[in-house]
Amino acid sequence: xxxxxxxxxxxxxxxxxxxxxxxxxxxxxxxxxxxxxxxxxxxxxxxxxxxxxxxxxxxxxxxxxxxxxxxxxxxxxxxxxxxxxxxxxxxxxxxxxxxxxxxxxxxxxxxxxxxxxxxxxxxxxxxxxxxxxxxxxxxxxxxxxxxxxxxxxxxxxxxxxxxxxxxxxxxxxxxxxxxxxx
Numbered sequence: 001x002x003x004x005x006x007x008x009x010x011x012x013x014x015x016x017x018x019x020x021x022x023x024x025x026x027x028x029x030x031x032x033x034x035x036x037x038x039x040x041x042x043x044x045x046x047x048x049x050x051x052x053x054x055x056x057x058x059x060x061x062x063x064x065x066x067x068x069x070x071x072x073x074x075x076x077x078x079x080x081x082x083x084x085x086x087x088x089x090x091x092x093x094x095x096x097x098x099x100x101x102x103x104x105x106x107x108x109x110x111x112x113x114x115x116x117x118x119x120x121x122x123x124x125x126x127x128x129x130x131x132x133x134x135x136x137x138x139x140x141x142x143x144x145x146x147x148x149x150x151x152x153x154x155x156x157x158x159x160x161x162x163x164x165x166x167x168x169x170x171x172x173x174x175x176x177x178x179x180x181x182x
Contacts, residue, residue, distance in 0.1 A: 140161060144156070
């Protein structure tokens with residue numbers, strides 16, 4: 001947001017972090033079920049607040065929105081009921097046009113807790129050193145936390161405009177937490 005805010009007007013522009021959260025346990029679906037059973041946790045803060053606070057303070061706001069809320073099960077059941085009533089057409093499962101999201105929105109999905117590097121494929125393949133998400137459509141504001149590597153390293157895939165990447169790479173504070181590998 002520090003590098004995006006100059007494009008979007010007033011200082012009191014609100015930023016929104018939308019985090020996809022595994023909702024299986026809230027609706028009694030086994031963890032091994034491979035279907036898409038997610039709920040969205042949102043954190044809304046002013047851009048000024050986000051860029052003036054420390055990373056830890058901002059992260060604590062994000063963590064609070066991840067606390068399970070009693071309405072998660074209700075929201076998931078409402079969504080399932082709506083989908084059940086919709087006519088079954090090809091466009092039912094098509095993704096919306098995300099290329100036009102407001103620039104004050106970050107959509108995040110974390111696979112950091114998945115223990116993919118503990119899998120053993122046997123023979124010469126063995127266990128992976130690192131796991132990355134397959135190719136996906138890139139649109140500004142999309143972020144994925146990848147499964148942790150065996151050494152605990154965490155890769156983040158973040159879709160930004162070229163000028164924002166250039167500014168981020170030259171930011172000494174940001175660079176103290178991350179290494180650019182793109």
